[in-house]
Amino acid sequence: MKNCLYLMMAAVLLVSCKAKKLRKQAYQFEQHGAFEEASDYYYKSLTIDNDNVDAIVGYKKNTQIVLDKIYEEFYAAFKNADYKSAIYLYDEAENLQKKANRVDVKLQKLNDYSVYYNEALDHYLEQQYNKGKQYLALENFNAAKTIFSEIVHFNEIFKDTKHQLKKATYEPLYLDGIKYLETNSNRKAYYQFADILKLTDYKDALQLKNEALEKATIKIAIRPHVVNRSYSKTKEDFRNYFVSTLNEIPSPFYKIIEVPSLKAGQPLDTQLNLAKNSGAKALFSLNIDNVSFHKAPLKRESYKAYQKIKTSYKDKDGENKTKIEYNKITTALYSQSEQANINLEYKLISTLDRSVLINKVLRDQITDQVQYMSYKGDYKQLVPGYWEHQNKAHISDKIRDYSSDIRNLQSYFNSRTSLKSSTVLYNDLLKKMSRNITQPIADYDPK
Numbered sequence: 001m002k003n004c005l006y007l008m009m010a011a012v013l014l015v016s017c018k019a020k021k022l023r024k025q026a027y028q029f030e031q032h033g034a035f036e037e038a039s040d041y042y043y044k045s046l047t048i049d050n051d052n053v054d055a056i057v058g059y060k061k062n063t064q065i066v067l068d069k070i071y072e073e074f075y076a077a078f079k080n081a082d083y084k085s086a087i088y089l090y091d092e093a094e095n096l097q098k099k100a101n102r103v104d105v106k107l108q109k110l111n112d113y114s115v116y117y118n119e120a121l122d123h124y125l126e127q128q129y130n131k132g133k134q135y136l137a138l139e140n141f142n143a144a145k146t147i148f149s150e151i152v153h154f155n156e157i158f159k160d161t162k163h164q165l166k167k168a169t170y171e172p173l174y175l176d177g178i179k180y181l182e183t184n185s186n187r188k189a190y191y192q193f194a195d196i197l198k199l200t201d202y203k204d205a206l207q208l209k210n211e212a213l214e215k216a217t218i219k220i221a222i223r224p225h226v227v228n229r230s231y232s233k234t235k236e237d238f239r240n241y242f243v244s245t246l247n248e249i250p251s252p253f254y255k256i257i258e259v260p261s262l263k264a265g266q267p268l269d270t271q272l273n274l275a276k277n278s279g280a281k282a283l284f285s286l287n288i289d290n291v292s293f294h295k296a297p298l299k300r301e302s303y304k305a306y307q308k309i310k311t312s313y314k315d316k317d318g319e320n321k322t323k324i325e326y327n328k329i330t331t332a333l334y335s336q337s338e339q340a341n342i343n344l345e346y347k348l349i350s351t352l353d354r355s356v357l358i359n360k361v362l363r364d365q366i367t368d369q370v371q372y373m374s375y376k377g378d379y380k381q382l383v384p385g386y387w388e389h390q391n392k393a394h395i396s397d398k399i400r401d402y403s404s405d406i407r408n409l410q411s412y413f414n415s416r417t418s419l420k421s422s423t424v425l426y427n428d429l430l431k432k433m434s435r436n437i438t439q440p441i442a443d444y445d446p447k
Contacts, residue, residue: 019049023058030062035069038062046103060105067096067107078116083124087154090117125151125158132164136171144168170202177208186216187253187445216253218446220246220348221280223271224264225287235288238342238430242286245434251442269354276351283351286437289343293422296337303333303373305409306383306399326383326399328390333412337369338419340429346437348444358440366429368420373412384409 026041042059049055070093077086090113100107128147135144148165151158173196180189193209196202222243246256259278262271275283306326315321342365348358375382384405388394420428 019045035062035065083120086120141172186212219280221259221275223285234291283349286346298336301333308383328387331375335371339367341365379413
C-alpha cells in the first residue's frame, strides 16, 4: 500500500513537471512574438493541468492575438476577391475557437464576419462547381473528384454536388468495365462492376455485371463413360466423386449442366454437338486407367536399448545414495504401410471449335504408415543406445541417456499401431485428387 502511494505521488509530480516545462516554453515563445507557437504550448500544458491560472491566461491572450490576425487576413482576402483564401482563413478561425472551447476558454470576435464568409463561400463554390463540371466533360475524373470533394466539405447540399462527386468517383471505373466488355475481357468486366457495386449502386452496373458473368461463364457438360468388364466399382466411385466436385469449383465462371441426350458410346463429335445445342461451352471427359491398393506385410525388427535401473542404498556413513545400472535389452520394432494409387486422364474440350482447353494426365498416390514398439516391461525405464554384445562390453557400446532421445524412444510406444482403414485412405486420395482436377479448371481463363 505504501509503495502504491509513492508511485502515485511520483506520477503526479512527473505530470506537474511536464506541464510546468510546457508553460515555460510557451512563455519564451510569447516573449519573442511567436504567438501561434505560444498558443500551442499553452494548450498542451492545459491538456495536462487545466486549472493552472498562468496557462489559462497565457493561452487566452496569445490565442486571441492569433485569432484577430486570422480575421484581419480573412477580411483582406475578401476585399481582394480572393475567395478561396478567405473561406479557408475563416474555417481556420472557426476551428481555433472550437479548440479553445475544449479547454473552457472563450475567445472574442471583434466583428461578425459571417455575412462576408457566406458571400465568399457562394462565389467560390460556384466557381469550383463550374470548374468541376468542365473537368468531368474532359473526363479528367481525378481533378473533378478533388473539386467536388472540396465543395462537399464546405456545403453538402450545394446544388447536385454529391451526384457529381459520385460520377467523378465511379464513372472511370464504369467506363473501364465497358471497355472490358467491348474487348471480350468478360471476367475483368465482371470484377470491375462487382467492385463498384460493393460501394454503391451506380447506373446499370448490376445489369452489366450479370451480362459479363453470363458471357464469362463456361457451362460444362459431362461426357458419359463406357462401362465394361474392366471398369471396377472402385473406378466408378472415383469417377462419380470427381464429377460431383466439379460443382464445387471455387469460381463463379463455371457451371455444370445436365445433358440427358448424351449417351455412352456416342461418337465424340455427336456428343460435342449435343452439348453445344444444350448451351454447354465445354465437354468434360474423364478416363480412369487404374486404381489400386497395396498393403505391405507387417515388419518386425529387433531394437537394441538399455533398461535403466535405479537402486537406493546407504553408504558407510549412513547417507542415502542412488546407484544406476544400465542393462542391455532388446525390444520389438514394428512397421507397416499401405498405399493407394490412381492413374487418370481428363480433358476439357471446347464445343465451339473442338479445341482441347485443358488436358491433364495425373498419376498420384497416398501412403499411410505406422511404426511402433512393444515391450513386456515398463517402457519408461528404457534408454536409447547401441550395444554390440548383450553379455559383454564392447568399444562401440553407447548409452544415450538424454531427455530428447528418451522422448523420441517413448514416442514409439505411444504411436498408433494400426493403419488407416482402406475406406479412410480411399477418401483421402479422393480429396487430394479432386483438388488436382478442379484447380486447373478454376484457373483456366479463356481470355
